[in-house]
Amino acid sequence: MRTIRIGAGAGFADDRVEPAVELAERGDLDYLVFECLAERTIALAQLDRLRDPAAGFTEWLPERMAAVLPACARRGTKIITNMGAANPLRAADVVAEVAREAGLTGLTIAAVTGDDVLDLVARDENTVSANAYLGCEPVVRALAQGADVVVTGRIADPSLFLAPLVHEFGWAMDDWPRLGRGLCLGHLLECAGQVTGGYFADPGHKDVPDLAHLGFPLAEAAEDGTFAVTKVAGTGGMVTVATCTEQLLYEVHDPAAYVSADVTADFSAVELTPIGPDRVLVTGATGRPRPDGLKVSVGYLDGFLGEGEISYAGPNAVARGRLALDILRARLDADELRFDLIGVDAVRRGPKVVAEPPEVRVRVAGRTSTVDAARRIGREVSALWLNGPAGGAGATRRAEPIVAIDSTFVDRSDVHAELSFVEV
Structure with missing residues (x-):
């Protein structure tokens, strides 16, 4: 059965750069995903953009791209990231500038916009942002049109990882069981080092080797949606049933109904099986139809x-x-x-x-x-x-x-994601 390899290059805006470089150079990846937006991040980025129209993207975007673009271009690894934050269009231009400075050519960079729904939300003079959590569909469209790098604003965190699965395996957007498995993969990888022992270690109780050089995770995923979580050999940290269990339950109110923009995932029957050193097989996730509405984070x-x-x-x-x-x-x-x-x-x-x-x-x-x-x-x-x-x-x-930050919902039919492309 065909498989693809997806790595997590970041789990939040200020995450380390070195583990992403290790993944780009030694992870044999098809995709490298950088998830960098917390709840308030876009609201803060919107304030930056109000002060400077050329700002509003994650400040570490140029450094991260300079660090991994050459290796990813050489190996054919595609990059997906929400570091566009409040300004994906400018972020795509920055990625292109970094590529040119590195002497890279033949790259297509896509920017996903449309998550800004401030005009759909009742607001007053204190409201600074309103961003809908888009699903994986616009990223899938960007990949289908040949994008090597996809830069987004607010997209549901695990959807960044679900997109390459849908694109590569041709999953239908109403194949709820497979989408649920893909969302489980995304949920396990979205916080990067949390599943390899970061935010897990407790000396004497849960010892983790070499946290100073923590390796970030990657998943080897099959067409049926089953996957194994692992990391680059020789890096710090560990991948075990315990680390995966903690991340699986992280920020999940109801394991049987983990609601996202793409699918209502069900993790209640997930089985975690160790199949080698730092390698855990994940099976049993499924899914049900997605909600009609999209969650919106309103910053004020x-x-x-x-x-x-x-x-x-x-x-x-x-x-x-x-x-x-x-x-x-x-x-x-x-x-x-x-x-x-x-x-x-x-x-x-x-x-x-x-x-x-x-x-x-x-x-x-x-x-x-x-x-x-x-x-x-x-x-x-x-x-x-x-x-x-x-x-x-x-x-x-x-x-x-x-x-x-406050949250509300809008009808997904009122939200329209758009793509823009920059060629290098």
Whole structure:
């Protein structure tokens, strides 16, 4: 049975570059996928684009493309990425520029647009973005038209991986069982290093070898939708039933109904079988018809965040930190304020600590309606240098707009994806 190999080059915007290079050079891949958009990423990118019309794509796009394009072009590996964020058209031009600088020719770069649905969403002056989660179809169309690199904005994360399966194997867009299996592949690979031991390691309980050189995953997929998850030999990390299980359940509310733009996947009968070192066979996924609507992430400005931190160390550090917090409580007034003593109660509010930590860090953060009020929070923390307990050091402060996210749905018939091409 024919198989193809798909690698995960990134699991979020700031991910490492070196594992993607390893995949491009030694993974024997047909496709290399970079998934780089979290929930708020496009809203933040839209703000960048408002400040500069040539911006709005993932900042590491040029570096990543420069690192992998030569090897991918040489080996015939196609690249799919959502690093276009709020500006896929400009991102495609950037990829073309990188290719030309590398002396590459004969490449076709496709940009997928149409996920921006701000005109379909009720909004006010604080709304900055509204992006629908497209499915795999526009990427499949781009590949069918000869694209070597496909740059998108918001597309459902696993759909980036589903697209080459549909294209290569000719799956029908209503073949729900196969689409469900393909979505399972995409879900396991979309967070890259999370399935090879990243975000999994817990020393003494779940030990992972050589995390400093973590290898990213690849999947070898068959035409029937079964696949094996593995990684490049000799790279750090591991692929086991346990790592795959954690990623399979990651962000899944109902394993029997994992709803996406392409299919309602059912992971409830998935079986994970080790079939070799760092190699797990995945079977049993299926699917049902996709929903009529498309999820939309709406980004909006929701006030300002003010934050300040300062450290206290040595004997009586906790008491001095608590005194600093008491001072700040007396002097600050904001809509929402949070006071933390990092090292004591910032994460877990519980009984008084038994052992005195050697150092603590005071943190206060608050939501305000104006940037001036947000700046005052950090300023009051900085003022503790000379107006607070003894021994304060390392004060930091910041004030910035809060970009919040809400979700809604639109009818998929109202959303129209378009393709644009750049030739190199």
